[in-house]
């Protein structure tokens with residue numbers, strides 16, 4: 001099975017430049033009319049993990065979303081934008097802080113909240129996915145301390161409202177099982193198109209505490225696996241070393257073999273970068289999958305709290321699906337026997353005070 005991915009260079013979020021890049025990227029894989037008929041209802045699903053300013057590279061950039069809105073408007077005015085941030089975070093405040101609210105108001109597009117659910121298989125999705133004709137996924141390309149990268153495939157996880165996501169983490173309490181669950185979720189709610197904001201990506205300790213990285217790319221395809229495979233290659237990872245790509249490839253949900261991906265736009269060899277900081281967890285998945293699975297049983301991966309950075313806001317304690325974080329006389333304690341390493345606490349911490357102990361265990365200040 002061949003798939004097609006377009007890769008377009010884009011240096012900034014200047015409205016004219018980003019619109020031209022998004023349009024060219026979609027044109028190269030058949031044009032917007034190939035994915036959206038006139039008057040159809042479309043859901044635009046960005047990545048809005050938490051409250052963050054656009055320049056932090058935590059969320060899909062608002063000007064990127066504006067560019068997609070303008071392209072979509074050539075076919076329809078029935079446009080909705082929606083995402084479910086992590087855990088207990090209020091969607092409205094995320095919309096405001098990351099600049100999406102302003103863009104939606106200016107473009108007269110409806111921002112929605114995922115208040116109702118519809119079950120597909122055993123997964124509770126936002127009901128809107130049954131009410132629209134088409135879903136366009138607009139991920140931010142970032143590293144991820146649990147899933148190695150977050151791009152096209154992982155973005156679909158945000159179609160599950162709020163705390164329901166926590167239940168999924170509970171059902172899949174380790175890296176490999178969670179990767180399988182992500183592939184399953186993608187199979188149940190596959191977007192017609194994914195357009196990835198990789199202009200300013202995030203490297204290092206993503207998805208919330210990494211650093212912005214100027215990659216300067218817009219990457220588009222109807223096949224999320226192909227996108228993730230290409231992006232992995234660009235940053236120096238073997239595509240199948242990313243657990244969710246591997247799981248989805250085993251389920252034949254798309255094409256992860258670079259040799260079977262038809263790339264339009266930039267030449268892959270010309271855009272590979274050497275200085276992209278991978279998350280620590282990626283070292284584990286460079287090994288053959290079976291070996292990684294065995295090692296996961298023995299390597300003492302665990303969460304740590306940097307008490308010097310912690311301000312006691314309790315966001316981590318409130319989000320933890322396992323009740324593994326306790327407030328003991330004003331000091332946080334982590335119960336490692338309960339922890340399922342879902343990283344929800346780390347994603348929500350406003351001070352980057354929670355980290356995964358892995359390989360380069362750092363000295364903790366009084367755990």
Ligand code: SF4
Nearest residue numbers: 310311313314316349
């Ligand atoms: S979320 Fe971060 S800052 Fe808040 S209590 Fe937890 S570790 Fe401390």
Ligand code: SF4
Nearest residue numbers: 320339340342343345
């Ligand atoms: S302590 Fe953090 S990583 Fe562990 S289960 Fe709770 S939220 Fe998840």
